[in-house]
Amino acid sequence: MTQTSYGPDDGTLDGNAIGGLLRELFGTEMTTASGTCATCGYTAQVAQALVYLDAPGAVMRCRACAAVLAVIVRRQATACVDLEGLAALDYPPPSS
Amino acid sequence: MSPVSRGFHGRHRARGVDPGRVPPGQYVTTDFPVLSAGPTPRTPLESWTFSIRQAGETAKSWSWQQIRELPSEAVTADIHCVTKWTKLDTSWQAVSLDVLLGQVQHQARYVRAFCDGGYTANLPLADVTGGRAWLAYGYDGAPLQPEHGGPARLLVPHLYFWKSAKWVRGLELLAADEPGFWERYGYHNYGDPWREQRYSGD
Numbered sequence: 001m002t003q004t005s006y007g008p009d010d011g012t013l014d015g016n017a018i019g020g021l022l023r024e025l026f027g028t029e030m031t032t033a034s035g036t037c038a039t040c041g042y043t044a045q046v047a048q049a050l051v052y053l054d055a056p057g058a059v060m061r062c063r064a065c066a067a068v069l070a071v072i073v074r075r076q077a078t079a080c081v082d083l084e085g086l087a088a089l090d091y092p093p094p095s096s
Numbered sequence: 097m098s099p100v101s102r103g104f105h106g107r108h109r110a111r112g113v114d115p116g117r118v119p120p121g122q123y124v125t126t127d128f129p130v131l132s133a134g135p136t137p138r139t140p141l142e143s144w145t146f147s148i149r150q151a152g153e154t155a156k157s158w159s160w161q162q163i164r165e166l167p168s169e170a171v172t173a174d175i176h177c178v179t180k181w182t183k184l185d186t187s188w189q190a191v192s193l194d195v196l197l198g199q200v201q202h203q204a205r206y207v208r209a210f211c212d213g214g215y216t217a218n219l220p221l222a223d224v225t226g227g228r229a230w231l232a233y234g235y236d237g238a239p240l241q242p243e244h245g246g247p248a249r250l251l252v253p254h255l256y257f258w259k260s261a262k263w264v265r266g267l268e269l270l271a272a273d274e275p276g277f278w279e280r281y282g283y284h285n286y287g288d289p290w291r292e293q294r295y296s297g298d
Contacts, residue, residue, distance in 0.1 A: 003139075003143070004137050004138065004139040004212050005137070005138050005139075006134070006135040006136065006137055006138070006213070007135035007136055009132075009135055009136050009243075012135065050134075050135065052132055052133050052134060054129075054130070054131045054132065055131055055132060055133035055278075056131075056178055056179065056258065056278055056281075056283060057133075057278075057281055059133040059134060061134055061135070066134060066135050066213065067214065068133075068134070068214060071281055073281040073282050073283075075282055075295055080281050080282050082280075082281065
C-alpha cells in the first residue's frame with residue numbers, strides 16, 4: 001500500500017441522513033435521484049452517497065472515490081448549495 | 097435538534113476556568129470532539145510527504161523522516177472550534193512553520209494548506225509565521241491519531257480550529273488570498289475566535 005486510502009469510518013451516514021434537508025431545498029424526494037460524480041464518473045442514488053453532518057455544513061461525498069459531490073451550508077434563512085462535484089443529478093432517475 | 101439547547105446545561109462556566117481564556121460564545125469541554133468533512137485518510141508514512149508549492153511547482157518537499165528530524169517544540173495551547181467548544185491546555189509536539197517556510201525563498205503574503213481528502217484552508221502568511229503556527233504530529237505524548245488529523249495537521253491555535261487543517265500535506269504560497277474549503281461556503285475568511293468571526297460578515 002503506497003497510496004492514500006480512505007475510511008471506512010464507524011458511523012458514517014448516507015444520503016438518507018439529508019433526505020429531509022434535500023426535500024426542503026429541492027421541493028421533492030431526492031434520495032432516489034441519480035447522481036454522477038464529476039471526479040470518477042461513478043453513478044449512484046443520492047441515498048448511497050457518504051454524508052458528513054458534524055462539520056460546519058453538510059458534506060456529501062462519492063462512495064467510490066470519496067470526492068466531494070455537494071456541500072450545503074445554512075446560515076439563518078439562507079442555504080448555500082454547491083453541487084460542483086456532481087457531473088449530473090437526474091430526477092427522476094433514468095429508468096434502468 | 098434537541099429541544100434543550102446547550103445553554104441550559106450550564107456548560108459555559110466550567111469550574112475553575114479563567115473566563116478570560118474562553119472566547120465569546122464558546123464553552124469549555126474536556127473531550128476532544130472529532131469533526132470531519134470526509135472519511136479519515138490513511139497514508140503510509142513511507143509515501144507521506146509535506147510540500148511547499150509556489151506558482152504550481154513544488155518548491156520544497158520533506159519525507160516523514162525528514163520532518164521528524166527537524167527541530168520540534170512541545171506546544172501547549174487552548175483551541176477553539178467554530179462549533180463552540182473550547183479545549184484548554186492541549187499539548188502537542190510540532191515543528192514551527194517558521195522552520196519549514198524558512199527553507200523556501202518567497203514573497204508570498206498568503207498560504208493555503210492542502211490536505212488528503214481535498215480539504216483546504218487559507219491563512220495570511222503573518223498568521224503562520226512568528227511562532228504562531230506549527231505542523232503537529234504528536235498529541236498528548238503520543239503520535240497524532242488519524243481521527244484528529246494524523247499523521248500531521250496544522251496547529252494555528254489563535255484562529256478557529258477549522259484553520260488547523262487535518263491530514264495536511266503542504267502549503268501553497270500565494271501572492272493573493274484564495275478562500276479554502278469552508279471559507280468558500282460562507283465561513284469567515286480569517287476566523288478570529290476572540291472577535292467571534294464564525295461567518296462571513298461577522
